[in-house]
Amino acid sequence: xxxxxxxxxxxxxxxxxxxxxxxxxxxxxxxxxxxxxxxxxxxxxxxxxxxxxxxxxxxxxxxxxxxxxxxxxxxxxxxxxxxxxxxxxxxxxxxxxxxxxxxxxxxxxxxxxxxxxxxxxxxxxxxxxxxxxxxxxxxxxxxxxxxxxxxxxxxxxxxxxxxxxxxxxxxxxxxxxxxxxxxxxxxxxxxxxxxxxxxxxxxxxxxxxxxxxxxxxxxxxxxxxxxxxxxxxxxxxxxxxxxxxxxxxxxxxxxxxxxxxxxxxxxxxxxxxxxxxxxxxxxxxxxxxxxxxxxxxxxxxxxxxxxxxxxxxxxxxxxxxxxxxxxxxxxxxxxxxxxxxxxxxxxxxxxxxxxxxxxxxxxxxxxxxxxxxxxxxxxxxxxxxxxxxxxxxxxxxxxxxxxxxxxxxx
Amino acid sequence: xxxxxxxxxxxxxxxxxxxxxxxxxxxxxxxxxxxxxxxxxxxxxxxxxxxxxxxxxxxxxxxxxxxxxxxxxxxxxxxxxxxxxxxxxxxxxxxxxxxxxxxxxxxxxxxxxxxxxxxxxxxxxxxxxxxxxxxxxxxxxxxxxxxxxxxxxxxxxxxxxxxxxxxxxxxxxxxxxxxxxxxxxxxxxxxxxxxxxxxxxxxxxxxxxxxxxxxxxxxxxxxxxxxxxxxxxxxxxxxxxxxxxxxxxxxxxxxxxxxxxxxxxxxxxxxxxxxxxxxxxxxxxxxxxxxxxxxxxxxxxxxxxxxxxxxxxxxxxxxxxxxxxxxxxxxxxx
Numbered sequence: 001x002x003x004x005x006x007x008x009x010x011x012x013x014x015x016x017x018x019x020x021x022x023x024x025x026x027x028x029x030x031x032x033x034x035x036x037x038x039x040x041x042x043x044x045x046x047x048x049x050x051x052x053x054x055x056x057x058x059x060x061x062x063x064x065x066x067x068x069x070x071x072x073x074x075x076x077x078x079x080x081x082x083x084x085x086x087x088x089x090x091x092x093x094x095x096x097x098x099x100x101x102x103x104x105x106x107x108x109x110x111x112x113x114x115x116x117x118x119x120x121x122x123x124x125x126x127x128x129x130x131x132x133x134x135x136x137x138x139x140x141x142x143x144x145x146x147x148x149x150x151x152x153x154x155x156x157x158x159x160x161x162x163x164x165x166x167x168x169x170x171x172x173x174x175x176x177x178x179x180x181x182x183x184x185x186x187x188x189x190x191x192x193x194x195x196x197x198x199x200x201x202x203x204x205x206x207x208x209x210x211x212x213x214x215x216x217x218x219x220x221x222x223x224x225x226x227x228x229x230x231x232x233x234x235x236x237x238x239x240x241x242x243x244x245x246x247x248x249x250x251x252x253x254x255x256x257x258x259x260x261x262x263x264x265x266x267x268x269x270x271x272x273x274x275x276x277x278x279x280x281x282x283x284x285x286x287x288x289x290x291x292x293x294x295x296x297x298x299x300x301x302x303x304x305x306x307x308x309x310x311x312x313x314x315x316x317x318x319x320x321x322x323x324x325x326x327x328x329x330x331x332x333x334x335x336x337x338x339x340x341x342x343x344x345x346x347x348x349x350x351x352x353x354x355x356x357x358x359x360x361x362x363x364x365x366x367x368x369x370x371x372x373x374x375x376x377x378x379x380x381x382x383x384x385x386x387x388x389x390x391x392x393x394x395x396x397x398x399x400x401x402x403x404x405x406x407x408x409x410x
Numbered sequence: 411x412x413x414x415x416x417x418x419x420x421x422x423x424x425x426x427x428x429x430x431x432x433x434x435x436x437x438x439x440x441x442x443x444x445x446x447x448x449x450x451x452x453x454x455x456x457x458x459x460x461x462x463x464x465x466x467x468x469x470x471x472x473x474x475x476x477x478x479x480x481x482x483x484x485x486x487x488x489x490x491x492x493x494x495x496x497x498x499x500x501x502x503x504x505x506x507x508x509x510x511x512x513x514x515x516x517x518x519x520x521x522x523x524x525x526x527x528x529x530x531x532x533x534x535x536x537x538x539x540x541x542x543x544x545x546x547x548x549x550x551x552x553x554x555x556x557x558x559x560x561x562x563x564x565x566x567x568x569x570x571x572x573x574x575x576x577x578x579x580x581x582x583x584x585x586x587x588x589x590x591x592x593x594x595x596x597x598x599x600x601x602x603x604x605x606x607x608x609x610x611x612x613x614x615x616x617x618x619x620x621x622x623x624x625x626x627x628x629x630x631x632x633x634x635x636x637x638x639x640x641x642x643x644x645x646x647x648x649x650x651x652x653x654x655x656x657x658x659x660x661x662x663x664x665x666x667x668x669x670x671x672x673x674x675x676x677x678x679x680x681x682x683x684x685x686x687x688x689x690x691x692x693x694x695x696x697x698x699x700x701x702x703x704x705x706x707x708x709x710x711x712x713x714x715x716x717x718x719x720x721x722x723x724x725x726x727x728x729x730x731x732x733x734x735x736x737x738x739x740x741x742x743x744x
Contacts (some may be wrong), residue, residue, distance in 0.1 A: 002695055009698060027702040034699030037692040076703060083706040135412055272428055272447050324451070333451040352428070352448030361428050363448050 001113050001120075002037035008109035009033050011102045019099055019164060020090030025106070027087075031080060035073040036113070042069055048124060097167040101159035108152040115144045153207060153258060157214020160247050161221065179217050183210030194267075204262030211255035215248045246387025250380045257376025260344075263369025272352075274361045284366040286347060287311045288320065293358065301325045303336070306351055306360050310340060317342075322351040322362070344371040412462045413441055413471060419455045434459060434471075443471045450478035 009029040015022045043049045046062020093099040119136045126132055157179060161172045173180075187206035194201065220226070222244060223236040271283045275290040282288070291307040305323040309316055320338035327334070337350035345368040352361035413434055421433035421440075430449055433440040443461050453459060453476065463473035 002692070006691075006695060006698075027705055030695075030698040030702035034692075034695040037695050041692075072699075076699065079703060079706045083709060086709050087705075137412075274426075274428055335451055350448070353424075361448055 001116050002033050002040060004109050004113040004116070005029055005033040005036050008106045008113070011105045011109075015099050015102050019093065021093060021099060022103070023087050023089060024084045027084065028080060029106075029110075031073075031076040035069075035076065036117075038065070038069050038072060041065055043120065049120070091165070093164070094166045096162070096169050098159065098162040098164045100167065101155065101162050104155055105152065105159065108148050112145065112148045115148065116141070119144070150207070153211055153254065156211050156251055156254065157217065160218045160244075160251070161214075175221055176214055176217060179210050179213035182213045183207065186210075201262055201266035204266070205259060208255045208259040208262060211258065212252055215252040215255065218251075219245070219248045242390040243387040246383040246385075246390070248383070249386060250383030253376045253379030253381075253383060255376070256379055257373050260369045260372030260374075260376060263372065264367050267368045268366065268370075270363060270365045272361065272363045274355065274359050276357065276359045281362065281364055283347075283364050284368075285312060286366070287314075288349065288364065290360065290362075293354065293360065296323075298325070301327045304351075304354060306362070308338070308349060310347070312342075320347070320349050322349045324351050324354070341371065344369050344375070346370050411465050411471065412460065413443075414458070414460045415441075417453070417455050417457055417459050422455050430476075434461060441471055442469065443473050443476075445473040445476050447476075449476055453478040 009026065012022050012026045012029055016026045042062065042065045045065060048062065091099075119140050123134050123136055126134060157176055158169070158172050161175055162169075183206045186209035187202045190202035190205045219240075222240055223233050225233050228236075269284055271281060273281045275281060277290055277292045280287050280289045288308045288310050291309055294305045294307060296303050296305055303323040303325040305321050308320045308322075310318050310320055318340055320340055322338040323336045325334045325336055326332075335350050337348050339349070340347045345366070348365040348367065350363045350365075352363060354360045415434040415436045418433040418435040418440055421431075421435075421442075423431050425431070427446065428448065429444065429446050431442065431444040432455075433442050435441075443463075445461070445463075457478060460477040461471055461473040462475040462477075463471050466472050
């Protein structure tokens with residue numbers, strides 16, 4: 001929740017900075033983002049909810065955190081209610097404009113945030129009020145998140161291309177023609193390659209490619225590539241504020257992540273099998289031969305390591321060594337899965353029980369394009385870093401005297 | 411459907427091709443569950459379990475997910491509720507085996523040991539701890555949790571203590587085995603503490619004479635002045651000698667009690683780095699929050715500042731996404 005609110009804050013702060021509008025909303029988001037991280041702490045640490053992160057929960061601590069919540073959230077929102085109306089509101093804008101696009105972004109993100117909040121707290125409220133127990137899980141979030149995020153992502157390339165104050169959606173759409181085209185080609189190619197409509201995967205890929213090209217289009221349009229002579233393009237590229245590069249890069253990263261998510265959810269495969277030594281397990285073109293079990297000891301554990309030779313089309317490409325570690329002092333066993341990276345895809349191999357006859361049960365996953373998810377996040381982070389290094393934000397940097405006349409209205 | 415309860419002892423059966431069947435019970439009623447696949451590491455008879463799947467016509471749950479406790483202390487909420495309902499819940503059940511944490515005796519002794527006993531080798535019957543004043547004839551009173559605390563602190567002589575107390579070859583954590591203790595302490599691996607012992611042994615005699623002066627202050631139930639003296643001296647010796655000859659990475663090779671500290675799952679850098687990054691992100695939000703509060707109080711807004719802060723938090727968001735995400739899939743396969 002805080003991350004969704006934080007992303008919304010990131011975007012509304014742009015409007016506030018450039019156009020002096022949405023001030024009150026931005027402040028509210030700043031308060032909410034922090035409040036939500038406190039609420040998250042409370043939910044997990046007080047023992048109200050049980051999650052993977054429930055390590056050190058303690059009702060007494062919960063009460064303490066609740067007190068902190070009252071001070072920070074209660075105080076923050078009270079101050080907001082009291083003082084916000086006194087803030088002067090700035091710049092008006094038409095619904096179709098850069099500001100409008102950012103407001104749209106905010107609406108989607110805050111709705112998504114609210115959805116999570118409801119999904120998390122509704123069962124608690126219901127139990128407190130009626131004693132009835134329900135559990136809200138993946139189906140709820142799958143159903144509610146996709147309809148929120150698909151339009152959000154689709155609208156993403158439009159935003160940066162839109163002019164401030166009053167935008168021209170037809171003009172923007174025209175400039176995105178190439179992106180549309182490539183997106184549709186991507187849909188067709190994916191469909192031709194896989195032959196399946198049912199999972200909507202081709203559309204996901206198409207959407208990802210569209211956003212990707214859209215982000216590139218943004219930069220291309222700004223520097224006038226293919227339209228202006230090279231010297232002008234170079235001058236503009238240098239003059240382009242780093243925050244603009246950052247935006248494009250971050251949006252590109254979102255698209256990369258999207259591609260990864262679509263790839264993994266659609267084409268991931270897994271197989272579970274019990275193997276005796278020298279037997280082979282095959283999945284998605286990879287053959288893993290079980291060579292045998294070896295005992296090793298680490299600083300504070302003993303482990304049983306299963307050695308596997310991985311072959312692709314008969315050619316050995318590496319060794320995978322998943323293991324079971326036994327921490328004697330804590331009486332805990334952990335599974336150390338092995339992983340192998342092939343391009344942007346990965347193979348995971350995790351070990352189950354070992355049989356008396358030297359056989360092991362293994363679970364093999366093939367996760368195509370999974371690395372794109374993390375790479376996309378790295379690209380987003382790079383975008384963030386780039387816009388942080390923007391000249392305007394440097395402490396002590398003199399304000400630019402005037403904006404270069406060639407740039408579109410910033 | 412999602413059901414929670416305990417795996418009924420004696421009900422677990424493994425078939426061919428990784429077929430597993432067991433019964434989940436709340437003590438009153440059972441539900442049979444069948445599952446194909448690898449059950450979690452902590453899946454055991456008599457332990458809490460959550461199964462998700464479809465209920466078939468014969469009343470058998472065909473599970474597609476089986477979750478066991480994520481560590482020893484974790485008990486799924488459903489399981490707790492089910493046990494409470496059937497009256498089988500004992501308060502504090504989920505907290506075992508954190509003996510050394512929950513038992514004030516162990517804690518004080520631990521701290522006392524840390525302050526006072528240090529390189530104690532032969533005089534463990536005189537344990538002095540600031541919280542409990544004195545535990546003289548304590549050898550029998552020391553339980554293993556205490557001993558483990560000693561181990562944790564890398565205090566030598568614990569092997570002997572454990573042997574005397576008769577904890578050789580016990581199997582549960584509460585009764586940790588001598589081997590484990592010695593392993594923890596690093597004796598077998600490094601052998602360094604021995605050297606330290608030899609070194610401090612000579613100092614003991616030297617300081618033993620001043621013992622009687624301090625007897626009243628201690629007000630301990632002891633057998634002899636000399637022995638108190640030696641306890642004090644041990645303490646002094648620890649303070650004097652230990653810092654000089656202490657090799658933090660060798661002498662105290664014990665390492666923290668629970669592996670390289672923290673949950674073993676967090677030992678991979680991919681996972682270990684995500685909590686600090688998360689906290690960084692939350693702190694980032696607190697800065698944006700402070701900015702907002704300042705703006706409200708001042709009734710004006712420094713837009714560029716807020717923008718920058720928002721970006722900074724955004725950066726952490728993304729980094730965190732990378733790290734926490736990349737760690738989880740291969741560290742926590744079901």
